[in-house]
Amino acid sequence: MGKYADRVFVTGLGAVSAAGVGADVLWDACVESRSLATDVPSRWERYYNSTSRVWAPLVEPDYRSFGIRRSEELLLSRPALLGVVSTEMASNSAGLARATSATPGGGYAFTDVAPERVGVFVGTGLGGARSPFDNYAAHLLAGMKDTLKALRDERPDDLLVQELADALGAHPRVNPMVICQTMPNALAANIALRIGAQAVAETFCAACASGTVAIGKAYRALLAGEVDIALAGGIEHLSDRAGGVFMGFDRLQTLASPFTGVGTENRPFDADRSGFLFSEGGAGMAVLETGASVKRRGAEKQIIAELVGFGQSNDAFSIAAISPQHNAFTQMLRAALVDAALTPDSIDYINTHGTGTVLNDATEASFIENTFGDKPLLNSTKSILGHSIGAAGALEFVVTALSLKHQTVHASRNLSKPIAKLNFALETTEAPLRYALSQNFGFGGHNAALVLKHYDGALG
Amino acid sequence: MSDQSVALLESRIAAVVHEVLQTPTATFNEDLLIREDLGADSMQVIALMIAFDAEFDVEFNADAIPASGVTMGWLRDFIATALAEQKA
Numbered sequence: 102m103g104k105y106a107d108r109v110f111v112t113g114l115g116a117v118s119a120a121g122v123g124a125d126v127l128w129d130a131c132v133e134s135r136s137l138a139t140d141v142p143s144r145w146e147r148y149y150n151s152t153s154r155v156w157a158p159l160v161e162p163d164y165r166s167f168g169i170r171r172s173e174e175l176l177l178s179r180p181a182l183l184g185v186v187s188t189e190m191a192s193n194s195a196g197l198a199r200a201t202s203a204t205p206g207g208g209y210a211f212t213d214v215a216p217e218r219v220g221v222f223v224g225t226g227l228g229g230a231r232s233p234f235d236n237y238a239a240h241l242l243a244g245m246k247d248t249l250k251a252l253r254d255e256r257p258d259d260l261l262v263q264e265l266a267d268a269l270g271a272h273p274r275v276n277p278m279v280i281c282q283t284m285p286n287a288l289a290a291n292i293a294l295r296i297g298a299q300a301v302a303e304t305f306c307a308a309c310a311s312g313t314v315a316i317g318k319a320y321r322a323l324l325a326g327e328v329d330i331a332l333a334g335g336i337e338h339l340s341d342r343a344g345g346v347f348m349g350f351d352r353l354q355t356l357a358s359p360f361t362g363v364g365t366e367n368r369p370f371d372a373d374r375s376g377f378l379f380s381e382g383g384a385g386m387a388v389l390e391t392g393a394s395v396k397r398r399g400a401e402k403q404i405i406a407e408l409v410g411f412g413q414s415n416d417a418f419s420i421a422a423i424s425p426q427h428n429a430f431t432q433m434l435r436a437a438l439v440d441a442a443l444t445p446d447s448i449d450y451i452n453t454h455g456t457g458t459v460l461n462d463a464t465e466a467s468f469i470e471n472t473f474g475d476k477p478l479l480n481s482t483k484s485i486l487g488h489s490i491g492a493a494g495a496l497e498f499v500v501t502a503l504s505l506k507h508q509t510v511h512a513s514r515n516l517s518k519p520i521a522k523l524n525f526a527l528e529t530t531e532a533p534l535r536y537a538l539s540q541n542f543g544f545g546g547h548n549a550a551l552v553l554k555h556y557d558g559a560l561g
Numbered sequence: 562m563s564d565q566s567v568a569l570l571e572s573r574i575a576a577v578v579h580e581v582l583q584t585p586t587a588t589f590n591e592d593l594l595i596r597e598d599l600g601a602d603s604m605q606v607i608a609l610m611i612a613f614d615a616e617f618d619v620e621f622n623a624d625a626i627p628a629s630g631v632t633m634g635w636l637r638d639f640i641a642t643a644l645a646e647q648k649a
Contacts, residue, residue, distance in 0.1 A: 170581075171612070171615075172577075172612045176607075
């Protein structure tokens with residue numbers, strides 16, 4: 102273990118989301134309060150009559166433009182690819198130079214830091230859980246392959262034929278990489294391979310709080326001197342072509358149902374809220390590093406924000422429902438504020454979990470009212486992006502860091518009748534922001550919060 | 562298969578090998594062994610198998626792999642046979 106660090110900085114950000122590819126693309130969508138909701142595919146309605154009719158699908162990045170070869174695209178799972186793309190963006194924005202010759206694992210290590218001082222911390226809800234379904238499809242459809250291929254051309258309007266042909270996917274036979282794609286730790290491991298990180302590569306599963314937990318764990322490892330630079334964030338790619346995950350959430354009555362049209366259903370903290378906007382996923386990755394590392398490589402200009410606190414807790418109440426009591430939230434917040442040596446009245450902005458479900462929002466709003474009063478500005482990034490499960494906390498961390506950098510809080514979309522007298526950002530607002538809190542709560546009772554600080558130019 | 566078709570097939574095989582194994586050039590040499598001469602390890606062999614599958618829609622059965630090792634020439638002949646069977 103190395104020397105203990107005293108400060109942790111965010112020096113690079115990368116994001117893939119329903120808004121597109123790039124942290125700046127995500128930020129622009131938030132500032133413009135753009136709706137990313139679209140109708141679910143009509144074929145889903147053939148075998149399931151859903152309450153919700155909207156989702157926020159992902160557009161696949163151009164992997165080649167991130168140096169990912171076609172063969173690598175075939176070897177890695179979709180979430181692993183999103184993680185690599187987001188890592189490339191984050192490390193580029195941090196100005197981390199790369200070696201020109203490959204590591205034994207085929208990656209390209211950073212030149213400014215020893216590989217054994219670099220760690221990877223990734224959160225995910227479902228990891229590569231979809232990958233075995235490709236093998237199952239291959240098993241079911243192997244005997245029909247040629248017939249399906251012919252029918253696909255002959256019957257372009259037959260949704261069943263088209264869907265079955267699609268299910269053949271990129272791997273019309275048993276995929277030998279299915280284990281390496283399914284295991285959740287593959288997400289961190291593939292990033293470690295890509296950047297030659299040898300200190301640690303860990304994956305955290307805490308449902309919708311996964312990304313937040315991963316970033317918090319990276320923060321702790323940096324403070325403990327275990328690593329000098331961490332790639333930390335959250336990744337999810339539900340690859341929900343057939344709507345299987347969507348329908349599960351819909352059946353649980355957690356999704357936004359029709360209101361007045363596409364783009365208006367998703368209404369966190371509004372009296373007419375009905376559930377969350379299902380997002381197909383995303384990836385948010387951040388470069389976190391110690392102050393000593395920033396100084397050593399002369400990267401002060403890359404500093405976006407400072408990370409000053411992390412806290413977590415568990416409700417131990419229900420596998421899916423949020424606890425109406427606030428004790429677990431209070432415990433989470435206390436831990437985060439102790440790290441930061443702050444009291445609640447120091448927080449200027451809270452990027453809420455803000456799902457848009459009836460119970461979640463009521464509980465979160467009452468917790469904020471009791472703990473912070475009406476001082477901090479509040480918004481819900483999910484009002485724009487929808488809920489990207491294991492990536493949500495990391496994407497919201499990206500937005501919170503950029504909010505501090507730009508001294509701007511994006512509007513909470515579709516909030517016309519707030520459920521509490523709190524300081525909701527009804528429009529995108531410029532404001533002096535010193536400290537911000539980003540909090541997330543997940544199925545399983547997982548609660549996690551990060552405290553960020555505006556970088557005032559004093560590295561010390 | 563015409564000479565022109567064989568040349569095209571060889572160039573596509575060379576391109577896949579070049580892309581997966583990161584060999585300096587995309588050159589077809591029918592005597593080169595994938596493992597011994599081009600240095601492919603076991604994971605790279607799997608990557609090649611998946612890449613050929615995606616490129617040509619062919620499946621490599623373990624029983625078909627010659628004990629003496631896989632050369633680029635063997636790959637060409639195997640894939641040409643599979644493509645001919647697809648057309649039949």
